[in-house]
Amino acid sequence: MLATLEGAVIASVLVLTAMGLSIVFGVMRVVNVAHGEFYMLGAVLAWYVSSVLGVNAVVGFVAALVLAPLLVGLIAAAADRLILKHLKYDPDRTIVATIGLLYIIQQTTLMTFGPDARPVAPPFNQRLALPWFEWGENGLEMFWPWGLSITSYKLFVIAAAAVVLLSLWVLITRTKLGLIMRATQQDSETALAFGIPVGRVYSVVFGLGAGLAALGAVLVVPIQQAHYLMGADPLLLSFIVVIIGGLGSLPGTVVAALLIGMSDGIISVFFSPTLAKIIATFLVAMVLVWRPQGLFGRAVT
Amino acid sequence: MTVARKSGLLHLSVLVALIGLFFMLPPYHSGNLARIMVLAIYAMGFNILFGYTGLLSLGHAMFFAAGMYGFGLAINLGGFPLLPAFLIGMLSAAGLAAITGFLALRTTGVAFMIVTLMFAQTAYLVILYFGAYTRGDEGFVIQTAKRSVMGIDLTTDSARYATALILFGLCFVALARLVQSPFGRTLVAIRENEERARMLGYDTGAHKLKAMILSGLISGVAGAAYAMLFGYVGATFATVQYSIFPLLWVLLGGAGTTIGPLLGVFFMFYLIDFSSSLTTAYMLIAGIVLVVLTMFAPQGLMGEMRKRVFTWLP
Numbered sequence: 341m342l343a344t345l346e347g348a349v350i351a352s353v354l355v356l357t358a359m360g361l362s363i364v365f366g367v368m369r370v371v372n373v374a375h376g377e378f379y380m381l382g383a384v385l386a387w388y389v390s391s392v393l394g395v396n397a398v399v400g401f402v403a404a405l406v407l408a409p410l411l412v413g414l415i416a417a418a419a420d421r422l423i424l425k426h427l428k429y430d431p432d433r434t435i436v437a438t439i440g441l442l443y444i445i446q447q448t449t450l451m452t453f454g455p456d457a458r459p460v461a462p463p464f465n466q467r468l469a470l471p472w473f474e475w476g477e478n479g480l481e482m483f484w485p486w487g488l489s490i491t492s493y494k495l496f497v498i499a500a501a502a503v504v505l506l507s508l509w510v511l512i513t514r515t516k517l518g519l520i521m522r523a524t525q526q527d528s529e530t531a532l533a534f535g536i537p538v539g540r541v542y543s544v545v546f547g548l549g550a551g552l553a554a555l556g557a558v559l560v561v562p563i564q565q566a567h568y569l570m571g572a573d574p575l576l577l578s579f580i581v582v583i584i585g586g587l588g589s590l591p592g593t594v595v596a597a598l599l600i601g602m603s604d605g606i607i608s609v610f611f612s613p614t615l616a617k618i619i620a621t622f623l624v625a626m627v628l629v630w631r632p633q634g635l636f637g638r639a640v641t
Numbered sequence: 642m643t644v645a646r647k648s649g650l651l652h653l654s655v656l657v658a659l660i661g662l663f664f665m666l667p668p669y670h671s672g673n674l675a676r677i678m679v680l681a682i683y684a685m686g687f688n689i690l691f692g693y694t695g696l697l698s699l700g701h702a703m704f705f706a707a708g709m710y711g712f713g714l715a716i717n718l719g720g721f722p723l724l725p726a727f728l729i730g731m732l733s734a735a736g737l738a739a740i741t742g743f744l745a746l747r748t749t750g751v752a753f754m755i756v757t758l759m760f761a762q763t764a765y766l767v768i769l770y771f772g773a774y775t776r777g778d779e780g781f782v783i784q785t786a787k788r789s790v791m792g793i794d795l796t797t798d799s800a801r802y803a804t805a806l807i808l809f810g811l812c813f814v815a816l817a818r819l820v821q822s823p824f825g826r827t828l829v830a831i832r833e834n835e836e837r838a839r840m841l842g843y844d845t846g847a848h849k850l851k852a853m854i855l856s857g858l859i860s861g862v863a864g865a866a867y868a869m870l871f872g873y874v875g876a877t878f879a880t881v882q883y884s885i886f887p888l889l890w891v892l893l894g895g896a897g898t899t900i901g902p903l904l905g906v907f908f909m910f911y912l913i914d915f916s917s918s919l920t921t922a923y924m925l926i927a928g929i930v931l932v933v934l935t936m937f938a939p940q941g942l943m944g945e946m947r948k949r950v951f952t953w954l955p
Contacts, residue, residue, distance in 0.1 A: 371751050371754075371755070423932060423936060426936050427935060427936065431750060431751050432697055432750070432751075432754075433935050433939065435697075435699075435751065435754060436697075436888065436892070436931060436935045437931070437932050437935045437936070439885055439888075439928075439931060440927075440928045440929065440930075440931030440932035440935065441928065441932060442928065443924045443925060443927055443928025443931070444925060444928035444929060444932065446924070446928075447922035447923075447924045447925035447928060448922070448925060450921065450922045451920060451921075451922045451925070576762070579755065579759075583755070614766055614769055614770045615770060617766050618763055618766045618767060618770060621759050621762050621763045621766065622759070622760075622763045624759060625744075625745075625755075625756050625759035625760055625763065626744075628748060628752050628755060628756050628759070629744050629745065629747050629748060629756060630747075
C-alpha cells in the first residue's frame with residue numbers, strides 16, 4: 341500500500357509535466373523534444389534560487405516555486421519566438437530544432453551548473469502517521485497510528501499538483517485566455533481571421549507548457565536531486581502518458597498519468613527496473629502503431 | 642559532358658582524393674579519416690531513408706548497434722571467424738530493420754519518429770538488460786588477434802585505412818548508382834508526393850519497406866565495420882545520441898545528396914574534435930548546429946551548392 345502512496349507522488353509530478361507536453365501538442369501540433377530539459381531547468385533554477393536566498397528553507401522554496409517556472413516559461417517563450425516561429429511550426433523541422441534545443445539547454449547547464457547532483461532542502465518534512473485498515477487473517481485490522489508513514493512534504497506535493505491542475509482547468513474552460521487557446525487549437529487560421537494574435541498565443545502556450553514541466557520539477561527536487569541529465573526520464577514518461585492518453589486530449593492525459601505514475605511504482609516492485617522500462621517503452625510503441633490516436637483519444641481528422 | 646559522366650567523375654575523384662590523403666596526412670589524421678569514412682557509411686545508410694525516401698527515423702542507432710553487436714557477439718561468444726561474423730552483423734541489422742519497418746511504417750510523420758525512437762530505446766535497454774553478455778555501458782573489446790582476415794592484420798594503420806576506404810567506396814558507388822536507378826527515382830517520388838506515387842501505380846508501402854531494410858543494412862555494415870576496425874563494442878553506440886548524429890551529419894552535408902553524408906561527418910567530426918578540446922560540453926556545438934541548420938539551411942552544404950552552383954549534383 342505504501343507503493344501506492346509513493347506512486348501517487350510520482351503520478352502528481354508526472355501529471356504536471358505531461359500536461360505541459362500535451363497542451364503544447366494540442367494547441368500548436370508541435371512535439372517538443374526539449375520538454376524534459378525544461379523540467380531539468382526548473383529543478384536547477386530552483387536550486388539556484390533557494391541557495392541564493394539561502395538562510396530559510398521555506399522562503400527559498402516558495403521563491404523557487406514562483407520564480408523557476410516563470411523563468412523557464414520566459415526562456416521557452418523566447419525560444420518559440422526565435423526558433424519555432426521561424427520554422428512556421430512545420431512538424432518535422434520543429435522536432436529537429438527542439439532536439440537541438442535539448443542539447444543546447446542540457447550542455448549549457450553542464451557548463452554552468454556542473455555535473456554534480458545537488459539537493460534542495462524541503463520546506464517542511466515531518467514524518468506523518470496515517471491510520472490504515474487492512475483485511476488480514478483476523479478479519480478487519482486497524483493499524484494505528486503507524487499504518488502508513490509518509491512525510492508531510494510528499495502529501496504537499498500531491499495536494500499542490502491537484503491545485504495546479506484545478507486552476508489549469510479553470511484557466512482553460514473559464515477564462516478568456518482559455519477561450520482563445522481553444523479557438524486556436526480548433527482552427528488557427530479562422531482564429532487569425534477573427535483577430536486572435538495566434539503567434540502570441542503560441543508563445544504563451546509554449547511558455548505555459550514549459551512552465552508546467554518546471555513546476556513539476558521544483559516540486560520534485562526536495563525528493564530527488566537536481567542534475568543536468570535528469571530530463572531524460574520525465575521526457576520518456578511524458579511521451580508515454582501523452583500517447584496513451586490520446587495526443588492533445590487533456591482529460592486523457594490526466595488519467596494516463598495517474599495510471600502510469602501509480603503502476604510505475606507497482607511494476608518496479610515485481611520486475612527489475614530495466615525490464616519494466618523495456619516493457620513500457622515497447623508497449624507504448626505498439627500502441628502508437630496500432631492506435632495512433634491513443635487509447636482514450638478520438639481519431640484526428 | 643553528360644550528367645551521368647559528370648557524376649561518375651565526381652565520385653571517382655572523391656575516392657582518389659581519399660586514397661591520396663592517406664599518404665599525405667600524419668597518422669593521427671589518417672586514423673581520424675578512417676573513422677570518418679566508417680561513420681560516413683552510417684550516414685549514407687541514414688540518408689537513403691531520410692534524404693531520398695523522406696522518412697525521418699530517430700532510431701537508427703539500433704541498426705548501427707545491431708551490426709556492431711551482431712559482429713562482436715558472433716566473434717567473442719560464437720567463436721565465428723571474421724568474415725562470417727561480419728555477415729551476421731549485417732544480417733541482424735537488416736532483420737531488425739525489416740521488423741521495425743513492418744511495424745513502424747504503419748504510421749507516418751511525427752508518429753513514425755516517435756515509434757522508431759521508442760524501438761531504439763527498447764533496443765538500448767535490452768542491451769543493458771543482457772549485461773551478462775553485452776557488458777552493458779562498459780562494453781567489451783574484441784581481441785587484436787581475432788581482428789585479421791586472410792593473414793592481414795586489420796589493426797595496423799594502413800590496413801585499417803584501406804579496409805575503411807574499400808567498404809566506404811563500395812557503399813558510396815553502389816548508392817550513387819542506386820539513386821539513379823528506377824528504384825531510387827521511385828523513392829524520391831515517394832518523398833516528394835506519396836499520394837501521387839501511389840496513384841501512378843507504385844507500391845509505395847513495399848518501396849518504403851525496402852528502403853528501410855537497405856538503410857538498416859548499410860547502417861549495420863557501418864556498425865560491424867566500426868567494431869572490426871576499432872575493436873570496441875559498447876552500449877553508448879545504441880543511445881539516442883547516436884540516432885541523432887546521422888541526422889546531424891546528413892542535415893549538415895545535405896540530405897538527398899550522395900557526397901553530403903561524407904562532408905557532414907567530416908565537418909562535424911573536426912568541429913567536435915576541436916570543441917571537445919575546449920569544453921566537456923561539446924554536444925552544445927551539435928545542438929547549435931542543428932538549430933541553425935534547420936532555421937537557415939535546411940538543404941545542407943551540398944543542397945545549397947546544388948541550388949546555387951551545380952544543378953546537376955547527384
